[in-house]
Amino acid sequence: MKRSIFVLAAGMLVYMFCPASAGASGGSPSASLSSVEPAPVYRFWSPVLGTHCYTIQETEKTKLLSQYAQLWTYEGIAFRAFPSHTVDNLAPVHRFWSTSLRSHFYTVDEVEKDKLIRDYPEVWTYEGVAFYAYAAGQPPAGTMPVYRFWSGSLGAHFYTTSDTERFKLVSSYAGVWAYEAAAWYAYPPQAVTSVTFIAGPCVQWIASDSATVMWQTDVPAESVVHYGIGTPEAFAVSDPTAATLHRLALTGLDPNVVYTYRASSGPASQTGTFSTAPPADQSLRFVVYGDTRTDVQVHRKISAAIGASGASLVFHTGDLVSSGRDYGLWGMEFFEPAGGLMQSTPLVPVPGNHEYGGVGPLWFFYFFDRPLNEAWFAMTYGNIRFLGLDTNLDYAAGSPQHNWLVQEFQSASYRDATWHVVIFHHPPFTCTLGHSDDTTVRSQLVPLFEQYGVDVVFSGHSHAYERYSNNGIPYIVTGGGGGPLYELPVDTVPPIRQFGLSTYHYCVVDVDPAAGTFTMAAIDLNGQTFDTLKLSQPQ
Numbered sequence: 369m370k371r372s373i374f375v376l377a378a379g380m381l382v383y384m385f386c387p388a389s390a391g392a393s394g395g396s397p398s399a400s401l402s403s404v405e406p407a408p409v410y411r412f413w414s415p416v417l418g419t420h421c422y423t424i425q426e427t428e429k430t431k432l433l434s435q436y437a438q439l440w441t442y443e444g445i446a447f448r449a450f451p452s453h454t455v456d457n458l459a460p461v462h463r464f465w466s467t468s469l470r471s472h473f474y475t476v477d478e479v480e481k482d483k484l485i486r487d488y489p490e491v492w493t494y495e496g497v498a499f500y501a502y503a504a505g506q507p508p509a510g511t512m513p514v515y516r517f518w519s520g521s522l523g524a525h526f527y528t529t530s531d532t533e534r535f536k537l538v539s540s541y542a543g544v545w546a547y548e549a550a551a552w553y554a555y556p557p558q559a560v561t562s563v564t565f566i567a568g569p570c571v572q573w574i575a576s577d578s579a580t581v582m583w584q585t586d587v588p589a590e591s592v593v594h595y596g597i598g599t600p601e602a603f604a605v606s607d608p609t610a611a612t613l614h615r616l617a618l619t620g621l622d623p624n625v626v627y628t629y630r631a632s633s634g635p636a637s638q639t640g641t642f643s644t645a646p647p648a649d650q651s652l653r654f655v656v657y658g659d660t661r662t663d664v665q666v667h668r669k670i671s672a673a674i675g676a677s678g679a680s681l682v683f684h685t686g687d688l689v690s691s692g693r694d695y696g697l698w699g700m701e702f703f704e705p706a707g708g709l710m711q712s713t714p715l716v717p718v719p720g721n722h723e724y725g726g727v728g729p730l731w732f733f734y735f736f737d738r739p740l741n742e743a744w745f746a747m748t749y750g751n752i753r754f755l756g757l758d759t760n761l762d763y764a765a766g767s768p769q770h771n772w773l774v775q776e777f778q779s780a781s782y783r784d785a786t787w788h789v790v791i792f793h794h795p796p797f798t799c800t801l802g803h804s805d806d807t808t809v810r811s812q813l814v815p816l817f818e819q820y821g822v823d824v825v826f827s828g829h830s831h832a833y834e835r836y837s838n839n840g841i842p843y844i845v846t847g848g849g850g851g852p853l854y855e856l857p858v859d860t861v862p863p864i865r866q867f868g869l870s871t872y873h874y875c876v877v878d879v880d881p882a883a884g885t886f887t888m889a890a891i892d893l894n895g896q897t898f899d900t901l902k903l904s905q906p907q
């Protein structure tokens with residue numbers, strides 16, 4: 369319970385009547401209801417009171433719908449709980465009403481309940497047990513956390529089991545709603561009879577000893593990943609709580625090994641593979657591509673080509689979808705065309721400007737979750753240190769991203785790597801009919817790259833292929849993954865483009881530690897290599 373509740377209470381108007389509480393009396397909400405099956409808990413919203421109400425009682429639901437329809441709007445089933453104490457480890461969820469705050473409060477915490485009754489009787493009126501659910505600890509398989517939010521401005525709590533609703537409040541309404549904790553555990557709104565994968569599975573993050581597998585299902589279900597070498601049977605990791613966004617970390621893996629995995633949620637499962645990061649003396653192949661938004665057919669072709677290329681890791685230079693705040697685009701524009709690729713090859717993107725475009729939550733950060741930071745990352749893979757930046761965010765001296773980057777440049781992981789690659793969306797050097805040089809990147813990041821010996825820089829944003837060289841560092845623009853192609857005018861601003869082609873493409877890089885080489889090939893939709901770059905380690 370937030371202390372701010374009581375601060376606010378003094379300044380709130382007093383409502384003389386609480387329709388929702390009219391149907392709820394103290395004690396068990398319905399002694400006549402007795403069942404081992406969970407029952408729906410109905411959710412209502414009152415635009416007048418600015419609060420939600422939850423009830424398991426059919427009589428109260430009927431009363432709100434029939435007598436108080438102007439006050440309460442029915443929103444659907446929030447989750448399923450129990451009307452009575454029919455299972456041993458169920459715990460009562462207590463309901464309070466505050467006339468001054470004009471809202472209900474629910475808690476499974478006996479200490480919190482007793483404190484409200486004892487210390488705040490003028491604010492909170494105890495109404496009894498609303499329903500029975502599971503306290504934190506060991507919730508049974510198939511239940512899901514009910515996330516609790518508090519709004520100081522609304523003077524109300526909010527509870528939801530929805531991953532996407534929780535993310536929406538956290539990312540877009542943080543000024544209104546503060547996430548508090550998982551309040552209790554309950555069953556999903558509907559009994560699950562069939563489960564369908566709607567995104568993934570995909571390997572989101574890879575290291576020499578771990579991998580992160582993510583997938584999304586249409587209904588809440590548990591998460592299981594079986595995995596092993598050859599067949600996915602030797603090991604398993606699982607989360608028995610139900611969710612629609614599933615993310616499990618596989619740890620204790622051996623380096624440079626191809627693992628087969630099977631991701632399962634209820635009766636649905638999908639199989640894929642991934643390779644753990646190789647040691648520094650091992651040859652490897654990775655791919656960089658980007659700007660896959662808009663043309664799904666092109667993205668699908670390029671994804672298939674990358675999947676067949678033998679690359680064990682893929683980086684994306686951003687603009688995954690046309691409008692990253694439009695939740696509906698992510699499946700259609702990204703996870704569907706890239707699904708086959710991502711099922712068997714880890715794909716690590718940086719956010720582009722289109723990830724920040726539109727209205728709504730930044731869904732990029734819902735789907736992609738990296739160990740260090742959701743926006744920028746560092747990864748060692750073989751003898752390469754990769755640094756990914758979010759050039760939509762501040763990277764000026766003194767900013768968190770700048771401080772992190774300098775720290776990375778000065779780290780042992782960076783120094784110990786043979787090759788140093790930086791990836792971000794906005795190119796410091798480009799000359800297309802879509803974009804010209806990003807002067808902020810030029811002035812604030814390029815000097816750092818030169819100071820700390822970056823070997824190659826990859827960007828996107830311009831929908832074409834371009835290769836520049838500036839003070840000895842190659843700058844590759846690879847933005848040909850599906851966005852409408854940009855024409856390339858004659859470049860007149862130094863550094864002058866060394867090579868450019870307006871074509872859909874991806875870049876394959878082969879690193880050979882024995883030979884000391886880093887070789888990149890830019891490949892078009894016909895599989896033809898149209899540009900190469902070869903770097904050799906200084907002897």
Ligand SMILES: [Fe+2]
Pocket residue numbers: 687720721722793828829830
């Ligand atoms: Fe862009």
